Amino acid sequence: LAMKELRAEQQLTVALRIRPISEAELEEGASIIAHRMGEQMVVLLDPSEDPDDILRANRSREKTFMFDMVFDHNVTQEEVYVSTTKNLVEGVISGYNATVFAYGPTGAGKTYTMLGKDSEPGIYIRTLNDLFRAIEATSDDMDYSVSMSYLEIYNEVIRDLLNPSSGFLELREDSRGSIQIPGITEVSTTNAQEIMQLLTKGNKQRTQEPTAANQTSSRSHAVLQVTVKQKSRAKDINEEVRVGRLFMVDLAGSERAAQTQNRGKRMKEGAHINRSLLALGNCINALSEKGGSRGQYVNFRDSKLTRLLKDSLGGNSRTVMIAHISPASTYFEESRTTLIYAYRAKNIKTRVKRNLLNVSYHIAQYTSIISDLRREIEHLKAKIENQEKEKSVVSSDGRDGQSRGGCRCSSLRGFIRRKKKRQSTFYWCRCMWASFRAI
Numbered sequence: 330l331a332m333k334e335l336r337a338e339q340q341l342t343v344a345l346r347i348r349p350i351s352e353a354e355l356e357e358g359a360s361i362i363a364h365r366m367g368e369q370m371v372v373l374l375d376p377s378e379d380p381d382d383i384l385r386a387n388r389s390r391e392k393t394f395m396f397d398m399v400f401d402h403n404v405t406q407e408e409v410y411v412s413t414t415k416n417l418v419e420g421v422i423s424g425y426n427a428t429v430f431a432y433g434p435t436g437a438g439k440t441y442t443m444l445g446k447d448s449e450p451g452i453y454i455r456t457l458n459d460l461f462r463a464i465e466a467t468s469d470d471m472d473y474s475v476s477m478s479y480l481e482i483y484n485e486v487i488r489d490l491l492n493p494s495s496g497f498l499e500l501r502e503d504s505r506g507s508i509q510i511p512g513i514t515e516v517s518t519t520n521a522q523e524i525m526q527l528l529t530k531g532n533k534q535r536t537q538e539p540t541a542a543n544q545t546s547s548r549s550h551a552v553l554q555v556t557v558k559q560k561s562r563a564k565d566i567n568e569e570v571r572v573g574r575l576f577m578v579d580l581a582g583s584e585r586a587a588q589t590q591n592r593g594k595r596m597k598e599g600a601h602i603n604r605s606l607l608a609l610g611n612c613i614n615a616l617s618e619k620g621g622s623r624g625q626y627v628n629f630r631d632s633k634l635t636r637l638l639k640d641s642l643g644g645n646s647r648t649v650m651i652a653h654i655s656p657a658s659t660y661f662e663e664s665r666t667t668l669i670y671a672y673r674a675k676n677i678k679t680r681v682k683r684n685l686l687n688v689s690y691h692i693a694q695y696t697s698i699i700s701d702l703r704r705e706i707e708h709l710k711a712k713i714e715n716q717e718k719e720k721s722v723v724s725s726d727g728r729d730g731q732s733r734g735g736c737r738c739s740s741l742r743g744f745i746r747r748k749k750k751r752q753s754t755f756y757w758c759r760c761m762w763a764s765f766r767a768i
């Protein structure tokens with residue numbers, strides 16, 4: 330892409346969602362240990378410490394964390410969407426990249442936030458509805474094209490969820506360092522419902538299994554990518570095409586092998602999930618260490634997930650991370666590590682720039698069209714020449730009385746001799762070898 334760079338430094342937005350305690354957790358005798366305090370704070374109590382210790386003298390492991398937003402069981406899907414992702418939509422249709430990803434232990438509510446239920450739809454459909462509404466509102470002046478792809482990373486391989494039979498896909502970096510996935514199905518679309526239908530179809534292909542921690546546990550990271558191209562309807566050779574990419578990612582749940590009681594295949598999956606989330610954590614640590622994304626080495630190459638999210642974390646994207654925890658005491662360790670992980674991510678800065686396909690892009694396109702036309706002309710010329718030759722061969726053999734073509738001899742400039750026979754006039758070439766009949 331030819332890109333004009335309109336850079337602005339952005340902090341990664343980190344939100345935390347605490348889901349309601351579940352029936353199963355209450356039956357296990359779990360108590361609530363994660364409490365929201367105000368709009369941005371969460372307090373996590375250590376269940377092994379004395380809850381009646383009012384002076385907190387022995388509550389050494391009680392931890393308080395600050396995030397950009399904290400949501401608890403009182404907060405609706407709509408409120409979560411409005412505070413986290415809604416703000417990204419305008420940017421995407423104006424040529425900026427944006428990412429929203431759900432992170433957290435298995436069963437903590439990631440899929441609920443992203444996909445939701447029919448009665449409580451999640452971030453995917455709300456974002457897409459707003460995206461197409463914003464497109465509609467400006468479509469008198471702007472021309473848009475929207476396409477989508479949907480993939481999963483399962484056991485470190487990438488599968489196209491819209492065409493699972495296409496096998497494993499590879500990641501490639503283009504000349505500008507942007508990640509591409511050659512061969513992935515890219516579907517052009519004009520409305521949110523169509524994308525949701527494809528997403529639902531894709532989700533049927535997604536690797537989901539019941540585990541001890543969650544009945545419908547997602548065993549893979551699912552990535553929905555929506556690309557929006559926008560250009561002005563005014564005819565202008567210098568016009569720019571803006572390309573905005575929106576990634577919406579439902580990560581597989583981080584998990585402790587001991588708690589999930591997984592064996593065999595499930596355990597191998599768990600190891601892969603944890604490995605890629607560890608790689609993501611390492612990138613987050615490296616990126617947050619100096620409070621920015623410049624200057625230090627960040628190893629994105631450690632996993633497919635981090636390679637794919639490279640731009641979302643360390644590069645050109647407005648990014649929102651929604652971390653999830655259960656409030657239950659039985660989840661204490663998972664919640665503690667999730668809060669530490671997400672808290673670190675708060676220091677990451679990304680540098681967003683608008684992706685513009687500008688004059689040089691158009692010149693490249695026109696050059697390519699012109700070369701195609703040149704090739705076509707050469708091809709047609711050669712074809713005509715061949716046909717002429719064939720005709721002249723036939724004529725010089727004297728077998729084709731209809732032909733007016735030339736003789737193959739080089740001396741041919743005209744026909745010197747004429748002979749009239751019935752209706753036709755015959756000409757003889759100077760070389761005296763061939764005769765032609767005028768039609």
Ligand SMILES: Nc1ncnc2c1ncn2[C@@H]1O[C@H](COP(=O)(O)OP(=O)(O)OP(=O)(O)O)[C@@H](O)[C@H]1O
Binds near residue numbers: 583
């Ligand atoms: N905010 C919420 N309100 C009501 N129910 C919720 C909420 N969050 C999660 N749940 C319920 O909790 C259960 C587990 O949630 P979900 O499947 O979204 O977890 P997950 O983090 O995606 O798990 P995994 O990583 O294993 O796929 C589901 O039954 C879901 O409906």
